[in-house]
Amino acid sequence: MAESKPKSPIVFLIAAVLAAAGFVALPLMAFRAPIPQTMFFSQKIFYYHVPAAWTMFIAVIVCGVASALYLRKRDARWDEAAQASAMIAVLFGAIVMTTGPIWAKAHWSKYWIWEARLVSALLVWMMAIAYVLVRRYGGPGMERLSAAIGIFAAVNVPLVYWSTTIWRTQHPPNSVVPTLDNRMRPALYTSALLFVILFVLIYAVRRRLLRAEARLHALHIGVEDQED
Amino acid sequence: MKRLSMLLVVVALAGAAHAEDGIPKPGSELTPTQRRALQLLVESDPQLRKQVEAGITAEQIGRERAVMQEEQNQFFASQKRFVLIAYGVMWALVVGFVVLMFLRQRKQEAEIAGLEARLKALSKS
Numbered sequence: 109m110a111e112s113k114p115k116s117p118i119v120f121l122i123a124a125v126l127a128a129a130g131f132v133a134l135p136l137m138a139f140r141a142p143i144p145q146t147m148f149f150s151q152k153i154f155y156y157h158v159p160a161a162w163t164m165f166i167a168v169i170v171c172g173v174a175s176a177l178y179l180r181k182r183d184a185r186w187d188e189a190a191q192a193s194a195m196i197a198v199l200f201g202a203i204v205m206t207t208g209p210i211w212a213k214a215h216w217s218k219y220w221i222w223e224a225r226l227v228s229a230l231l232v233w234m235m236a237i238a239y240v241l242v243r244r245y246g247g248p249g250m251e252r253l254s255a256a257i258g259i260f261a262a263v264n265v266p267l268v269y270w271s272t273t274i275w276r277t278q279h280p281p282n283s284v285v286p287t288l289d290n291r292m293r294p295a296l297y298t299s300a301l302l303f304v305i306l307f308v309l310i311y312a313v314r315r316r317l318l319r320a321e322a323r324l325h326a327l328h329i330g331v332e333d334q335e336d
Numbered sequence: 337m338k339r340l341s342m343l344l345v346v347v348a349l350a351g352a353a354h355a356e357d358g359i360p361k362p363g364s365e366l367t368p369t370q371r372r373a374l375q376l377l378v379e380s381d382p383q384l385r386k387q388v389e390a391g392i393t394a395e396q397i398g399r400e401r402a403v404m405q406e407e408q409n410q411f412f413a414s415q416k417r418f419v420l421i422a423y424g425v426m427w428a429l430v431v432g433f434v435v436l437m438f439l440r441q442r443k444q445e446a447e448i449a450g451l452e453a454r455l456k457a458l459s460k461s
Contacts, residue, residue, distance in 0.1 A: 149415035214418035327451040334458035
């Protein structure tokens, strides 16, 4: 089998440079942006909490669409795409689920309140975790079950998005972003772009890892066959 | 709180009435103009008179202001701490994840190379 030379170090290098640039640029831009009158300084968390949530949603949707295509076409590449994005959904979900409560503590004096937006986002994140756990420990033949979980998680994303309009919530509504002060937009969109680029890079590396895993599996079988 | 509001009103009104003298600095003596303005205000308002008679001084006003300022500073510091913690946690998660992936990839590459060599040796023998 002809294997192309892994290019991951380049991807890692690009990711590292981008991350370093973002690490410096993001706080500078965020701190220069004004704070809305009804908010405190902790509002700065907005500039990485919201883009992380958007990226989590993108990852969950990619996972759901790829899962649906896998169930329809039974092509392993779609399964691979779903697996790669599910893990990223877990990562960005972890960011959302830690930065959110920290902001809540600063603004509401409580880390967590049981309201629609928070609970629905938590559920979607838990579904992504369930997907990863099923794939990791479910054994062979778990592709279809995990694909179903992936689709279910993706279907729930619109519910999370509109939860603030459907139910009365303490979480800020979706209208915050469209009505944002123009001086706050550059920081938010730069952060969102950085997160999306990180998503793409991590996705590429995850796909490579999954392919290597499959190759490793095939090699193990080959060695066992030869030894027998 | 009510008392503090009253104090601030007294100082603000005195300052507004005689802007050229400004609001007295905490702990400073009142200028004659400021004193006269306060006197007029106190005479025109029985409630203020009661407060002043109770012994309000510029020093007390200054102390109350300093306490308020300190409270505000502490609040801002706590808010800043939350922002920094959230930012740190975010990057720790991203970097941790990338490092784990990198280590896993290296391990996989080594394992693949080992298995390929073994397979080659087996097919030769």
